[in-house]
Amino acid sequence: MQVFAMKARGLVQFYQKLLKRRPYLVQAIQTGTLMATGDIISQTVIERKSFKYIDYVRTLKFSSIGFIIGGPALRVWYGLLNHYIGSSGKMVAIKKVFVDQVIFAPTFLLLLLSAVGALQGKTWDNLKKDIDLNYLDVLKTNYYIWPWVQLLNFYYVPLQYQVLLVQMVALFWNTYLSWKTNRKTLLD
Structure with missing residues (x-):
């Protein structure tokens, strides 16, 4: 047990070093993964x-959004919140959650x-229909989950680990989003 500890x-220390040296790259890799x-x-x-029938191209497309957009965007966003709103305190956490949920x-x-629709090769008209069909439902579901997660995240978690915490919770969120954006609809 001591060897495992x-x-x-050592793994945590390696992660911390990488995170300090290459925060955007680490956030992109963990978000995409x-x-x-x-x-x-x-x-x-x-x-x-x-597992034999998994659509790995679909998985690669979905994960590329995390690598290219999600991880870097979250890191920049949390840095901006820290810079303009503050880094600690109850009121700071509440303000961050409010701004995060109203703007981001x-x-x-x-x-x-x-991005998902575009990577699926949907036409502009089908993309707009998908967004009309899914956006408000996804946003409403977001409001059931993320304000509480973000309140804990902004109050208790240091900036460099905030994306990691969010991404651990987002594993379930990403499962929901993948299902929601890939299910067969009347549009197909």
Whole structure:
């Protein structure tokens, strides 16, 4: 057990060093990886596909949004919140949640749904129909989950670990988003 604890501590220290040296790269990799994992969970658990029939191209497209947009955007956003609102305290956390949920969440979800549709090769008209069909439902579901997560995140978690905490919770969120954006609808 002591050997495991030492290896775990070494892994955490390695992660901390990487995070300090390359915060955007680390955030991009962990976000993309967790989005890929969420898509695989969606395909195997919710859609009940065997591993043999997983659509890995779909997984790669979904995860690329995390690598290219999600991880870097979250890191920049949390840095801006820290810079302009503050880094600690109850009122600071509440203000951050408010700004996050009023500005970032609606904008990022629209960007995410647009990116997924574009990567699925949807026409502009079908993309708009998908957004009309899904956006408000996804945003409403967001408001059930994320304000509480973000309140804990902004109050208790140091800036450099905030994206990691969000992405651990987002594993389940990404599973939901993958299912929501890939299910067959009347538009197909």
